[in-house]
Amino acid sequence: MLYSTRLEAIRLLLSYVVNHGIILYQMDVKSAFLNGVIEEELFVKQPPGFEDLKHPDHVYKLKKSLYGLKQAPRAWYDRLSNFLIKNYFKRAQVDTTLFRRTLEKDILVVQIYVDDIIFGSTNASLCKEFSKLMQDEFEMSMIGELKFFLEIQVNQCKDGVYVHQTKLTKELLKKFKLEDCKVMNTPMHPTCTLSKKDTGTKVEQKLYRGMIGSLLYLTTSRLDILFSVCLCARFQSDPRESHLTTVKNIFRYLKGTTNHGLLYKKSLDYQLDGFCDDDYVGDRIERKSTSGNC
Amino acid sequence: MSTAEAEYISAASCCTQLLWMKHQLEDYQINANSIPIYCDNTVVICLSTNPILHSRAKHIEIKHHFIRDYVQKGIFDIQFIDNEHQWADIFTKPLTVERFDFIMKNLNMHFVSD
Numbered sequence: 001m002l003y004s005t006r007l008e009a010i011r012l013l014l015s016y017v018v019n020h021g022i023i024l025y026q027m028d029v030k031s032a033f034l035n036g037v038i039e040e041e042l043f044v045k046q047p048p049g050f051e052d053l054k055h056p057d058h059v060y061k062l063k064k065s066l067y068g069l070k071q072a073p074r075a076w077y078d079r080l081s082n083f084l085i086k087n088y089f090k091r092a093q094v095d096t097t098l099f100r101r102t103l104e105k106d107i108l109v110v111q112i113y114v115d116d117i118i119f120g121s122t123n124a125s126l127c128k129e130f131s132k133l134m135q136d137e138f139e140m141s142m143i144g145e146l147k148f149f150l151e152i153q154v155n156q157c158k159d160g161v162y163v164h165q166t167k168l169t170k171e172l173l174k175k176f177k178l179e180d181c182k183v184m185n186t187p188m189h190p191t192c193t194l195s196k197k198d199t200g201t202k203v204e205q206k207l208y209r210g211m212i213g214s215l216l217y218l219t220t221s222r223l224d225i226l227f228s229v230c231l232c233a234r235f236q237s238d239p240r241e242s243h244l245t246t247v248k249n250i251f252r253y254l255k256g257t258t259n260h261g262l263l264y265k266k267s268l269d270y271q272l273d274g275f276c277d278d279d280y281v282g283d284r285i286e287r288k289s290t291s292g293n294c
Numbered sequence: 295m296s297t298a299e300a301e302y303i304s305a306a307s308c309c310t311q312l313l314w315m316k317h318q319l320e321d322y323q324i325n326a327n328s329i330p331i332y333c334d335n336t337v338v339i340c341l342s343t344n345p346i347l348h349s350r351a352k353h354i355e356i357k358h359h360f361i362r363d364y365v366q367k368g369i370f371d372i373q374f375i376d377n378e379h380q381w382a383d384i385f386t387k388p389l390t391v392e393r394f395d396f397i398m399k400n401l402n403m404h405f406v407s408d
Contacts, residue, residue, distance in 0.1 A: 009318060016322050092321030100322075109322075155406060164406045188388035224398055227385045260398075261406040 007150070007220045009095055011163070011262075013111055013118070014154070018161050018264045020107070022120040024146035024154070025127060029080075030139040032115030036065035036075025073114070080112065083137060101126075118146055152220060153261075163221045164261025169254050172214050176251060183256035184249055188228040192246060196234075200241040208239040211247050218254075221262050225250055298337040299354055305331060305338050306358040309370060316369070328368055332375035339372050 017024055029035070043059040044066070052058060065075040081091060084099050089110065092098040099110040106123040108130060117134070121127045134140055146154050148167075155162035173179050215229045228250050235243045308331055316326050333339060341351060342361050364370045383389065384397045 008315075012315065012318050012322075016319075016324075094317040095321050098321050162404070162406045166406065185391045186389060186394045190388045190390050192388055222403075223401055224384065224394070224403060228388065257405075259406045260403055263402045263404045265402065 007152075009098070010111065010113075010118075010149075010152075011220075013098075013109070014161050014163060015264050017109070017120050018266050020122060021266075022107075022109070022122055023156055024118055024120040025131070025144065026116065026118050026146045026149060027131065027134065027143045028141045029115040029117070029134075030141050031067075032138075033065055033067050033069075033072040033076050035138060036072060036077075036079050038062060038065050038069070038071050038075050040071060042069070042071070076115070077112075084110065087133060113150065116149065118149065120146075151217065155261075160263050160265040162261050162263055164259065165218055165221045166259050166261070168218060169258045172218070173251060173255055173258075175214070176211060178248065178251045178255070181248070181252045181255055184252040185256070187225045187250045187253040188231070188246065189249070194231065194235065194243060194246060196238070198240040198242055203239050203241060203244045205236070205239060208244060208247065209236050211251075212236060215247070215250060222254075222260065223262070224257075224260070225253070298335060298341070298351070301333065301335040301338045302341055302351075302354060302361075303358050305333055305342065305372065306361045309361045309364060312370070313364070328371040331370055331372045332380065333372055334375055334377050334380050336374060339374060342372050 014024075016022075042062040044062060045059055046052060046056070062069075065072040069075075081096075081099075085091060087101075089099040089101045089108075092100065097112045099112070101108045101110075103123075103126065106121060106126055108119065108121040108123075108126045110117060110119040110130070112118075119127065119130055121130070131140075131143055145156060148154070151165060151168045153162075153164050153166060155164070212229065212233045215225065216233070219226045219229060228246070232243060232247050232250070312329055312331070316329065319326055341348070341354075342365050345362055345366070361370070365372060377383070381397050381400055384394065384401070389397070
């Protein structure tokens with residue numbers, strides 16, 4: 001089981017807080033895994049250089065968890081969730097990393113991502129109370145408005161919440177040495193065709209896979225490149241020159257739109273809509289369908 | 295495989311995504327019902343709302359038919375949308391600049407000023 005949230009869940013949280021006029025704060029637990037208490041019997045060797053001269057064969061029995069232990073993430077999650085439940089929080093049924101507490105009309109929501117904690121409330125005093133509560137129990141750092149979280153930048157302003165990855169985009173352009181490229185208007189040309197049976201020169205797989213991996217993380221806030229990245233990702237096993245050019249075109253598009261991001265606005269009718277579509281004939285490789293939801 | 299089948303399967307996969315979101319929203323005590331799914335294929339709408347076995351559609355795998363249960367329960371509401379307002383277009387094919395920018399605007403993707 002994973003004790004970290006999916007990024008989609010964070011996007012849902014953002015849309016929720018925008019509609020309830022909640023400002024989000026973040027904080028960080030210092031050396032979180034050391035806080036966990038383990039129930040299993042575990043022993044460690046004496047660290048080199050610190051051996052006991054009288055008993056060099058002895059081992060230490062662990063009472064608390066250490067980094068690198070298999071049990072460490074679970075022990076930390078148990079400790080934190082038990083602490084929150086003891087403090088009248090309710091764990092969400094589906095998303096086990098979401099906790100909420102309702103006090104009359106006010107709501108306090110807490111989302112955990114291992115040791116990063118995002119929280120917000122309709123009542124400012126509840127927020128203060130919560131951060132004090134956490135500080136008394138754990139050693140905390142970095143308390144403030146939510147701005148930067150898992151390489152995602154968040155701008156909370158009057159007209160809504162902006163989610164963007166400007167910093168990461170710039171870093172990626174630098175990493176792949178594409179800072180001086182020419183700008184493209186769309187990530188992919190409408191007539192672009194890629195094929196698995198390309199006989200062009202082979203390109204380095206490591207580079208290609210690295211580019212795809214980085215771009216995939218960017219899709220968290222950049223829905224516009226989702227299709228082109230996923231299309232290029234299909235050629236990872238045997239990338240050719242033409243595929244690499246297409247990936248570079250995505251970067252060229254990104255260069256012109258570094259600052260683009262998603263805006264969550266407050267809307268009167270807060271509801272879930274689904275769009276579905278597919279492209280079937282357009283796929284020249286396997287005639288498998290491409291489906292898209294949003 | 296027919297175009298209708300492809301659309302039907304994509305509608306079903308859209309449903310699974312929406313169900314996940316629906317469950318997540320229940321954690322926030324928001325109960326979403328009759329969630330609209332916009333689809334640009336009328337055959338899909340007929341297939342999902344009428345629980346009849348059509349001889350032409352009997353080859354569709356049963357697992358994709360779970361969408362019917364949810365439509366009957368009233369959780370999803372499949373509606374028709376014209377191609378122009380189909381925002382999911384951006385996820386299925388490369389587009390021209392005008393169309394791309396138009397959809398981007400409607401997906402709430404904006405220029406962020408610091």
